[in-house]
Amino acid sequence: ETGVTQTPRHLVMGMTNKKSLKCEQHLGHNAMYWYKQSAKKPLELMFVYSLEERVENNSVPSRFSPECPNSSHLFLHLHTLQPEDSALYLCASSRNRGRDQPQHFGDGTRLSIL
C-alpha cells in the first residue's frame, strides 16, 4: 500500500467538462501537494497545502482549482481544460512542509483532454 491513494487512475474528458481528481493519504502527514508530469518534462509543482491551508500556487491557470477539506484529503477540480493539460497528475504528502522531508507520492491520475 502506497499510503497515498489517487482516484481515478485514468480520466478522459472533453474541454467543456468538469471533473475532479481525488487524493487521500493515510500517513498522518500535514502537507499535501499536486504535481503535473508532462512527457519528457520534470515534475512541476502546482499547489501546496499545509494544515489545510494553501501555501503555494505555482502560477497555475484558474481552470485548475484545488481544495483541501482536511489534512487527509486533497482534490483538484478541473474545468474547461485545454489539450496541453493532458498529463500525469501526481499527489504527494509529507510529514510537514519543512526541510528535509521526503514526499510520498500516489500512483497518479493519467488525464487525457479530447
Added chain:
Amino acid sequence: DQQVKQNSPSLSVQEGRISILNCDYTNSMFDYFLWYKKYPAEGPTFLISISSIKDKNEDGRFTVFLNKSAKHLSLHIVPSQPGDSAVYFCAAQASGTYKYIFGTGTRLKVLA
C-alpha cells in the same frame, strides 16, 4: 532553464554489475538531495537522500555520492537486479525552501 539535469535518458546494465545514475545541478543553494524510483503506472517512491554536509550516504545496495564542487550527485546500485529496472529521478531542495526541483529521469534497464 533546468536547475537539475539528468543528461542520460536511459541506461542498460547487466545483472550483478554496478549501475551508476548521474545528476547535475546548477543552483549552489541546493543543500538536500533525494533519489526517487518510479515503476510504470506507479508513483515515484523515495529511495535515498543526502544532505550537503555529507558526501556519501549508503543504504543497502544503494549509495548516493555528492560532489559539491562539481555540483554533481550520483546513485550507485550494486549489485544491480532486474527488479531495479525503473525510472530514477533526482530532486534537489534549496536552503531556506521546502520545494523540490526534479530532474527529467533516467530509465534504468537491468538485463538478466
